[in-house]
Amino acid sequence: MTGTVSLERIGEMRCGVGECPIWHASEAALYWTDIVERTLWRWDASTDRTHAWTLPEMAGSFALVAEGGLALAMETGIYLMQHPEPGAPxxxxxxxxxxxxxSEGMRFNDGRCDRQGRFLAGTMVCDNALARAHGRLYRLDAGRRKLQTLCDGLIVPNGLAFSPDGRTMYMSDSHPSRRIIWSFDYDVDDGVPHGQRVFVEMPEQAGLGRPDGAAVDADGCYWICGNDGGVVHRFTPAGELARSIAVPVAKPAMCAFGGARLDTLFVTSIRLDGDPLSGATFALDVGVKGLPEPMLRLPDEVSEAGRRQGGGRKM
Structure with missing residues (x-):
């Protein structure tokens, strides 16, 4: 069931926890974050060059902003940042x-925009060994500077993704005690998930790894990294395993479609001692096309305030 595909490594970096790859189509560039190293990475496909920026806090996920810049979900909140230029802070x-x-010792983890351009992100206790179900899934309400709680009782929220029509939301909990993916009916008007049900279970004995970061392709199939399993899986909308692709690291963390034709699957990973490729980011030719990544759309008054402010704290 597990096969291999054409695979290339991007750059020479090895992330502590590589997460949230996002393809920026107009720049032909891939962005991703190294959570534990507090770093934002960018790879330029046309020049094959990478750039890195140091962040003030750990950023578990982020969204590209339609009006320009990035919205990073970090430890203390979600911050709007100017679009970074290579070599500049x-x-x-x-x-x-x-x-x-x-509770104390928490941060944001996995997050992404829905098809309507609303940013959702989950939180977790940093110390996985505590197995505390204190995590929540939030939706950003930038106009009111608030976070709306959508789900709670999560340990390690992961795997956020939306069907092509936006009416199904997927979310996983990748903690070893959970290892489950849910699907929800998603209200595209109000941005509220409901009707939670089990989509896929990935118990340890199945050898599929733990469900981590995910993406949805143009056919509506759900791709998810099998952390600890060294594989990336493709599930049909009915929850049937259609394909498993081996990657050369034990801990693939998150995947995203990109490239000029959206037919490249980018996969980040987690660094392990004694594994020289772990922590690397890869580009896979999987023969399937993805969907453009939605951008966060801010209310006019928020984006205008950001432009007027101009300065801000240096990172």
Whole structure:
């Protein structure tokens, strides 16, 4: 069932926890974050060059902003930052929303925009060994500078993705005690998930790995990294395993479609001692096309305030 495909490594970096790859179509560039190293990475497909920026906090995920810049979900909240230029520092324009965590030692983890351009992101306790179900899934309400709680009781929220029509939301909990993917009916008008049900279970004995970061292709199939399994899986909308692709690292973390034709699957990974490829980012030719990544759309008053502010704290 597990096969291989053409695969290339991007750059020479090895991320501690490589997450949230996002293809920026107009730049022909891939962005991703190294959570534990507090770093934002960019790879330029036309020049094959990489750039890195240091962040003030760990960023579990981020969204490209339609009006320009990035919205990073970090430890203390979601921050709007100017679009970074290679060689220049990132500047924080403003805090879009502060987060009130359920307990100490928490941060944002996986997140992405729905098809309508609303940003959703989950939180987790940094120390996985504690297995505390204090995590929540939030939706950013930038106009009111608030976070709306959509789900709670999560340990390690992951695998956020949306069907092509936006009416199904997927989310996983990748903690070893959970290893489950859910699907939800998603209200495209209000941005609220409901009707939670089990989509796929990935128990340890199945050898599929733990469900981590995910993406949806143009056919509506759900791709998810099998962390600890060294594979990336493709599930049909009915939850049937259609394909498994081996990658040369034990801990693939998140995947995303990109490239000029959206037919390249980019996969980030987690660094392990003794594994020289772990932590690398890969480009896979999987023979399937993805969907353009939606951008966060900010209310006019928020984007205008960011432009007026101009300065901000240096990163």
């Amino acid at each position: 990132i500047v924080s324009e403003e805090c879009l929303a502060m987060v009130s965590h359920a």
